[in-house]
Amino acid sequence: MTSLSSENNPETTTIITRGSKSLIDGISIDCVIFSFDKKNLEVLLVQHAEGASIGKWGLLGGNLYLEESVDNAALRILYELTSLDNIYLEQLKAFTDPDRVKSERVITVGYYTLLNREDYNIQASNSVIEAKWYKIKDIPDLIFDHTEILNFSLMHLRNRVRQAPIGFNLLPEKFTLLQLMHLYEEILGIELDKSNFRRKILHMKLLVGLDEKQQDVSHRAAKLYKFDPEIYKKLTEKGFNFEF
Amino acid sequence: MTSLSSENNPETTTIITRGSKSLIDGISIDCVIFSFDKKNLEVLLVQHAEGASIGKWGLLGGNLYLEESVDNAALRILYELTSLDNIYLEQLKAFTDPDRVKSERVITVGYYTLLNREDYNIQASNSVIEAKWYKIKDIPDLIFDHTEILNFSLMHLRNRVRQAPIGFNLLPEKFTLLQLMHLYEEILGIELDKSNFRRKILHMKLLVGLDEKQQDVSHRAAKLYKFDPEIYKKLTEKGFNFEF
DNA sequence: CCAAAAGTGTTGTTGATACACCCATGT
């Protein structure tokens, strides 16, 4: 799911401009890529293969072509790395400190994206040497102001996740209630009561129970659920609350 | 109060860069200026005195100097018009549609600001012919994509006002509970119960009751309150909920 | 005295919180 044009009404956009024409100077795109691995919220960092920052870790970034919007540029850059074109993507804001890049005046538009690790498939890219998942507790020094962008995105994610069920984008299509709970615990940095979480989330009627159970677990298999976008849509129109 | 660097922790920034050096091409700033007049949420629109859009209504906008951040540019532009330098200001996002300005490729960074009408004092400005308050129900056609920016800011305001007590910036320093209630009713487009609103807002302990009453009203005078930034700070650290 | 807004009180209902407890399954 791709959310671009509005805060509360994600829409699916898959237009990806790939014809490369003239680049625009002085403006770039940087993207914080989140995923969730069992118990940990993680971020994909890349080692840049170009420019003054060769070999250093940073966010996935890129430049803007004259005839594309920054939203589209972000989608394009993500597509080049992940081959995914149906991603939850939201703009954070413009980062514009005149000294954020020492050598020249460049402003950047920050994005963040939530993706399910299982769908993710890294693709060789000519601007990137290596890409690696880092736990958010374990982020190295980053180039430019990427630490600030990352911190901002984290704060934004923590707020956002309380108001809209965007967290689902980090999970597989079918998940258990406890997986979902662990996701919220990790993002919000709090502990939740299993029983109360269950009651609350089921009461929202946002989940559809499936006639399927977990496989290959060494304990009682849990029921699988999926997220119901129909019901989500109805709920957003009324406005709703995702506090935990 | 000026909020720039973070979502939830407004800080007061009064640095205003006024030395004019080289302008940056291809990037502009546009600002949605909100105020609240008795019962109506209003927006300040200006008639542009320069460029292709002479005489048309639009948001207050401007350009960026090489050595200032966009945040600072927004503060500077607002200062030129209102002589206010202690304003609640928050970046919305970058608007980047390649066709948003027909003649050339310009991206703009949108801001919104909340100010108390009584403090506001319009100043002649060389880029602006006239400035006028419009009720949000009564906005004319605007230049470029300013309608989109305005709609985005409204949606953002409606969300934001539910999570942080930013609405206070639209009121005089001393206000009555019913003024505050009317503000929420207008912004959120809902009706509130007087008694319940009272209980809820007082229960938050965010307001300080003053030993003062309304003057010159033809009915029982209401007690005046003010907003307590100390307590607000403590509350934001814990995270809190402003739903109505 | 009446209009208009300020301000208080009451009650039923809902939701949050903190538990204790039983169930199913693989080792």
Add this chain to the structure above:
DNA sequence: ACATGGGTGTATCAACAACACTTTTGG
């Protein structure tokens, strides 16, 4: 049998919504 997580039930308390009611003040 026991460890591990899945899943249910319940008692208590706080918050919310709807509404009736009283108070103060100017005209």
